[in-house]
Amino acid sequence: MxxxxxxxxxxxxxxxxxxxxxxxxxxxxxxxxxxxxxxxxxxxxxxxxxxxxxxxxxxxxxxxxxxxxxxxxxxxxxxxxxxxxxxxxxxxxxxxxxxxxxxxxxxxxxxxxxxxxxxxxxxxxxxxxxxxxxxxxxxFRFIDNLDFAAEKLREIGGNVVTFSLKCNNFVQPDNKYFNTAWRKVPEYQGGFLLDGGVHFVAALRLLLGAGGQQIRQLVGFSGLLEEHLLPVDTIQAVARTQDGKIGSISLSFGTEFKSGLEVEIVTTKGAVTWTPTKVSTFTKKDGKEAKEEKEFTYNSGxxxxxxxxxxxxxxxxxxxxQTPKEALKDLEILEKLLKSGDQGAAVKEVQDY
Missing domain, CATH: 3.40.50.720 (NAD(P)-binding Rossmann-like Domain)
Structure with missing residues (x-):
């Protein structure tokens, strides 16, 4: 022990x-x-x-x-x-x-x-x-149903066609996490987008990896919807993989009337949609469509x-x-999304360090 x-x-x-x-x-x-x-x-x-x-x-x-x-x-x-x-x-x-x-x-x-x-x-x-x-x-890399979603992707097979990450939250001024001094007045880039956003990037990367893809280019806009969530609380972006597959990334901690977290990967043979409590699989074989859903109890991992x-x-x-270099890849994507937004939707290359 x-x-x-x-x-x-x-x-x-x-x-x-x-x-x-x-x-x-x-x-x-x-x-x-x-x-x-x-x-x-x-x-x-x-x-x-x-x-x-x-x-x-x-x-x-x-x-x-x-x-x-x-x-x-x-x-x-x-x-x-x-x-x-x-x-x-x-x-x-x-x-x-x-x-x-x-x-x-x-x-x-x-x-x-x-x-x-x-x-x-x-x-x-x-x-x-x-x-x-x-x-x-x-x-997030240890959430059971995220591993299940990755397995379903490998089972379906095919080549990735497109993908999306959608996450909407509303961090109110009385939020328990917001009311810690270092989060309330962040001295680091991105505020909650950095602190929480790396989780969602990790989920997207894990599922894209199950489809054999890695993000190589990013371009996005960022903004501040809620003044207490400085410096920015929202990113809307487009991402491109090494094989030229294009997808979208939408992250917001300042959207009051929309909430939820979802990652979807679409391939030439079907699609898998992941949320923290459900995995949905859509396939088509011999002209017949099939949709499966599996519910999960939320587990933080x-x-x-x-x-x-x-x-x-x-x-x-x-x-x-859990390697530091794996975490570095999450951080790089998040940082380059922020920098792209800061620079008026400048295209950012994602490197291998």
Whole structure:
């Protein structure tokens, strides 16, 4: 069993990471939590199944022996989950890896492409023997029905004809995620489009990959519908794959009277439409149309990704779905959508880093 610590005591750590770690109790034993403030660290530890066994570490107030460096110096902690503000994470990831800890860090891999490339380059340059595993937590890649949709695509076969990603949300001023200081006044590109948008890009990429396609060009417009969602909250874009297949990407966190998330892939032999709770398959064979629908109970995928992290530690190799370079591809698409919008629908090339 691996001793693990949660670095960050925000909403997602409380509602997703803590129960995921405790459910995966055959792989991990929660030893400690860290947060900027003593009160939030205490709150997270108290919410655990065995609060007396979970040590707390914090920056404020400053107490000798209870800072982050002290946590990372513990020999009984081999791994950490980092769920901190986007711009804070890279330095903490480095610090944890330098301390010899395996790291599962929340998406996005960094606040921008340049920072992500530098961080990944630094990690890759470290000597291989005994190097800790660094995995990036993109829970959408671990949602069961998304895997099911990918399997249906492979089963249908054919060549991709077109595709679409449609996501509409309305983040109100009283939203619990909005009311965290670092999200309310974002110092990183895209605001909620970066923070949440990488999830939806990951879903699109996974399903396009099942059809043998990767996005290679992007062009889009961006705008701000709700003033509290600075700097932008909406993107409407067109994407083109390596084989010239054209599809659409529509992302909005400022649309009040329309909601939902859907990815559709159309091939020469049928179509698959994915939502978080349903997968629809449409095919035509011998002139006969057939439509199948399968309902699912919503699953965030966080437990599955935490289990995958534990299994990766045991195997000595990161799960392919959690590699930093996989997360880099999500970030690149999102960043280039934003830059295209900033530059009046300039065409942006998607690279292989």
């Amino acid at each position: 691996v001793g693990i610590a949660l670095l960050g005591a925000g909403i997602f750590a409380r509602t997703e990471h803590l129960p995921a770690v405790e459910t995966a109790s055959s792989l991990f034993e929660l030893k400690a939590v860290y947060s900027r403030s003593q009160s939030s660290a205490t709150e997270l530890a108290t919410a655990s199944k065995n609060p007396s066994a979970v040590a707390i570490y914090f920056d404020s107030p400053s107490v000798p022996g209870q800072g982050l460096a002290d946590l990372l110096a513990r020999d009984d902690i081999s791994a950490v989950i980092v769920a901190l503000p986007i711009l804070t994470q890279p330095a903490i990831i480095r610090q944890a890896i330098e301390a010899g800890k395996h790291v599962l860090s929340e998406k996005p891999v960094a606040g921008d492409l340049g920072a992500a490339i530098r961080l990944i380059g630094w990690y890759d340059s470290r000597s291989a023997p005994g190097k800790p595993i660094w995995a990036v937590a993109e829970n 966080v437990k599955n990704e935490v289990v995958a992290f534990g299994e990766a530690i045991a195997a000595g190799k990161a799960d392919e779905r």
